[in-house]
Amino acid sequence: MSLALLPSAxxxxxxxxxxxAGQDEAETCAREQVSNAYPLGWAVRTLTRIxxxxxxxxxxxxTLYAGVEYRIASCGDLTTREVDLVLYDGxxxxxxxxxxxxRAGELWFRPPTTATYLLAVRVxxxxxxxxxxxxxxxxxxxTAVMYK
Amino acid sequence: MTRSLRTLSWPALAxxxxxxxxxxxxxxxxxxxxxxxQAIDVDAAxxxxxxxxxxxxxxxxQTALTRAGIAESLATFMAARTIAVxxxxxxxxxxRTGVVIADVVLTAKEAPKETLVARLGDIKKGLExxxxxxxxxxxxxxxxxQVQSDAITRDRLVMEMDxxxxxxxxxxxxxxxxxxxxxxxxxxxxxxANLVAAAVRKAQKPEAAGVLLRQPDVVGYFLGYVRGEGxxxxxxxxxxxxxxxxxxxxxxxxxxxxxxxxxxxxYTETESVLKLL
Numbered sequence: 001m002s003l004a005l006l007p008s009a010x011x012x013x014x015x016x017x018x019x020x021a022g023q024d025e026a027e028t029c030a031r032e033q034v035s036n037a038y039p040l041g042w043a044v045r046t047l048t049r050i051x052x053x054x055x056x057x058x059x060x061x062x063t064l065y066a067g068v069e070y071r072i073a074s075c076g077d078l079t080t081r082e083v084d085l086v087l088y089d090g091x092x093x094x095x096x097x098x099x100x101x102x103r104a105g106e107l108w109f110r111p112p113t114t115a116t117y118l119l120a121v122r123v124x125x126x127x128x129x130x131x132x133x134x135x136x137x138x139x140x141x142x143t144a145v146m147y148k
Numbered sequence: 149m150t151r152s153l154r155t156l157s158w159p160a161l162a163x164x165x166x167x168x169x170x171x172x173x174x175x176x177x178x179x180x181x182x183x184x185x186q187a188i189d190v191d192a193a194x195x196x197x198x199x200x201x202x203x204x205x206x207x208x209x210q211t212a213l214t215r216a217g218i219a220e221s222l223a224t225f226m227a228a229r230t231i232a233v234x235x236x237x238x239x240x241x242x243x244r245t246g247v248v249i250a251d252v253v254l255t256a257k258e259a260p261k262e263t264l265v266a267r268l269g270d271i272k273k274g275l276e277x278x279x280x281x282x283x284x285x286x287x288x289x290x291x292x293x294q295v296q297s298d299a300i301t302r303d304r305l306v307m308e309m310d311x312x313x314x315x316x317x318x319x320x321x322x323x324x325x326x327x328x329x330x331x332x333x334x335x336x337x338x339x340x341a342n343l344v345a346a347a348v349r350k351a352q353k354p355e356a357a358g359v360l361l362r363q364p365d366v367v368g369y370f371l372g373y374v375r376g377e378g379x380x381x382x383x384x385x386x387x388x389x390x391x392x393x394x395x396x397x398x399x400x401x402x403x404x405x406x407x408x409x410x411x412x413x414x415y416t417e418t419e420s421v422l423k424l425l
Contacts (some may be wrong), residue, residue, distance in 0.1 A: 017215055030358055038307060047202040047315035059197040063204055066359045067215035092190035112210075114358070116202070116365040118193055131407045145314075147208050 022077035022121040022140040023049055027102060029075035030142035041147040043070055050121070051138040062087075062145060064111040071146040074121050075104040080139040082125040088118045119143075155392060160424035161342040180307050199369050203333045206250040207310055209360070216346050216356040223255045225242045225346035231425045233274035239374075239387050242423050245274030246335020246344035251316075253309045253336075254343070257302045261295060264305075268292045275317070277330075326364065327373055334370040334390070341397075342418035348411050357406035367394050386424045393417040 080103040087096040098105035172233035272288040
């Protein structure tokens with residue numbers, strides 16, 4: 001029952017066809033990031049998805065343990081040109097950011113203290129919606145929180 | 149995260165590259181570096197933040213315990229109890245199912261096959277009662293078959309359970325409503341926190357509790373659902389006790405440092421809820 005083998009209906013419910021395609025693309029990409037990380041000893045806390053327009057940010061609260069290493073990976077659907085991740089501490093100070101370009105982003109962090117951190121996932125750039133699908137104004141972004 | 153090159157100014161970096169290369173042919177300008185993130189108003193950011201990834205998984209609790217220098221397996225502290233997931237109150241079904249999920253994750257490597265199969269069957273039943281769809285049921289059936297026929301390694305089972313609780317169950321919100329997923333997570337966290345407290349207590353390392361159990365936001369998140377709108381809120385012994393215990397835990401887990409007495413209270417409070425299940 002790997003994630004790749006799950007029936008898509010488990011993961012994708014009640015969305016239009018084009019949106020579902022985007023969600024599928026984002027999740028497939030993020031699952032691949034997780035699958036690549038497993039052999040290196042990483043385990044997954046969560047793999048969740050959100051839809052964002054260009055310039056929009058989703059903030060995730062994360063309880064992170066001191067001494068545990070974290071790897072956070074996001075991947076947008078094929079309409080996503082640039083996804084950016086920044087991890088902030090409880091005072092709002094940036095502690096880590098992804099430095100890659102493109103629809104996938106990743107950051108690593110080993111917290112000095114156990115606390116609640118805030119992960120900002122932002123779609124900085126996306127392709128304009130195709131003329132045939134003018135209503136598709138958001139990109140799906142799947143985010144995996146991994147640890148070891 | 150290492151990004152030492154980014155600390156150089158771009159003119160300085162260009163000079164450095166020119167010095168290394170020594171060619172007169174001008175190189176195309178490098179792409180501009182992403183702007184260094186600025187500090188944010190964290191209260192404003194938290195106001196609309198998503199909590200789906202807030203709670204550590206039971207397996208992650210075990211990892212954190214080991215990193216904190218306590219070598220015990222959480223499974224060794226697990227009480228020999230059978231938790232029935234079926235109940236008229238769906239909040240209870242969710243909490244009970246979450247506890248059983250934690251039990252499977254934490255014992256997957258050493259539990260007898262029959263025990264695992266029974267617990268996976270309980271999870272399937274609980275998720276079905278909560279409105280989990282047929283695909284989810286089929287997924288659990290497949291997992292049960294694989295365990296029964298030894299077609300899955302125990303390491304792989306741990307991974308599959310991580311994915312089940314971290315990726316598949318959160319999607320149940322669409323089918324089972326917004327309350328079920330947080331209450332499943334609450335059940336798993338409650339079991340994990342109880343076992344961590346037991347391990348810290350045995351190791352006599354209360355200082356480790358500050359690393360392992362300081363999670364006031366997690367407790368607050370669960371409290372919001374236990375007493376929130378949409379709850380059945382008919383008098384219910386377990387849910388009422390859970391709410392009372394979470395209120396106590398919220399005070400303790402928010403302390404900057406935790407004492408041996410705090411650990412004792414945390415253990416007692418979580419144990420008192422689990423004993424009612």
